Amino acid sequence: DAKTTQPPSMDCAEGRAANLPCNHSTISxxxxxxxxxxxxxxxxxxxxxxLKNNETNEMASLIITEDRKSSTLILPHATLRDTxxxxxxxxxxxxxxxLGRLYFGRGTQLTVWP
Amino acid sequence: xxxxxxxxxxxxxxxxxxxxLRCSPxxxxxxxxxxxxxxxxxxxxxxxxxxxxxxAKGNILERFSAQQFPDLHSELNLSSLELGDSALYFCASxxxxxxxxxxxxxxxGTRLTVL
Numbered sequence: 507d508a509k510t511t512q513p514p515s516m517d518c519a520e521g522r523a524a525n526l527p528c529n530h531s532t533i534s535x536x537x538x539x540x541x542x543x544x545x546x547x548x549x550x551x552x553x554x555x556x557l558k559n560n561e562t563n564e565m566a567s568l569i570i571t572e573d574r575k576s577s578t579l580i581l582p583h584a585t586l587r588d589t590x591x592x593x594x595x596x597x598x599x600x601x602x603x604x605l606g607r608l609y610f611g612r613g614t615q616l617t618v619w620p
Numbered sequence: 621x622x623x624x625x626x627x628x629x630x631x632x633x634x635x636x637x638x639x640x641l642r643c644s645p646x647x648x649x650x651x652x653x654x655x656x657x658x659x660x661x662x663x664x665x666x667x668x669x670x671x672x673x674x675x676a677k678g679n680i681l682e683r684f685s686a687q688q689f690p691d692l693h694s695e696l697n698l699s700s701l702e703l704g705d706s707a708l709y710f711c712a713s714x715x716x717x718x719x720x721x722x723x724x725x726x727x728x729g730t731r732l733t734v735l
Contacts, residue, residue, distance in 0.1 A: 538720045549622065549710050549726035550663070593663075597720040606653065606676045606718020610663035 510594045510611055517617040518588075524581040526614050528594030531575040538597045539570060540608070541579045543590040543616075550593065550610075553579065584618045591615050623647065624713050624727035632733045638699040641730045645692055645713030651675065652694040653714070653724060654686055658707040669694055670717045701734045708732075 511529040518524040530539065540555040554561055554568045556577075561568045567580040581588055593613040623646035633639055645652050654666040656679075665678035669688035680686075683701075688694045698705060708731050712724040 536720070540723075542726075547708060547729070547731075549624070549712075549728050551622070552723055552725060555721075555723065606651065606668045606670075606714075606722070606724075607665040607678055608653075608655075608663075608712075608724060609665070610655075612662060 510596055512594050512614045515615045518584045520618055520620050521583055524584040526579040526592050529576045530596050533574050533596050539577050540595045540597055542593045545590040586618050589618045622725040624725055626711050626727040626730050630731050634735055635701055637701050641696040641709050643694045643711030649713035649715050651714045651718055652688055653712040654696050655710045656707050703734050706732055706734045
């Protein structure tokens with residue numbers, strides 16, 4: 507399974523853009539990149555996902571490099587409520603008993619300060 | 621609010637006991653997933669059910685079992701509880717059977733404390 511590498515922690519000033527990097531150098535061509543976040547022991551919250559094109563929704567933007575070996579999640583105007591652990595996950599392609607499971611690493615603890 | 625509900629929110633019990641955690645998926649979702657989050661292990665996948673059938677199995681102990689009922693709600697049964705089973709238990713649901721484009725939405729979790 508494609509592994510991901512994220513910095514353990516980052517901080518950001520409120521109102522600024524938060525750019526969270528993720529390396530996934532062993533990603534396969536048909537594997538999607540997903541981002542979730544978890545705010546202090548709440549259930550993980552889905553943010554965004556993508557395959558190769560950049561994606562944007564009401565929460566964030568996802569920039570995937572052309573070689574797909576890394577990506578960046580962008581929160582355009584971070585608020586205090588964005589303080590959370592952010593997980594970058596590569597979804598394995600449909601393959602037998604691994605179907606469906608999400609592999610959560612340690613993620614990045616983002617702290618937004620006033 | 622993801623639309624996934626879990627009960628109870630908190631559960632405190634003793635070693636050796638048995639408990640049942642309940643999950644109701646989002647309306648229209650056919651898959652239910654169970655995850656365990658402990659301090660030292662992070663979020664770990666336990667098991668997936670799709671439309672009543674077991675679909676995928678992860679690091680689920682033999683003392684644990686799950687099922688999905690005809691109305692698609694799911695229950696996770698934990699028996700012979702040990703101190704190490706204390707954790708947050710999350711349920712997630714998705715529309716399909718777990719393809720790589722099938723987004724999972726998580727419930728608020730059940731915090732289990734075994735004394």
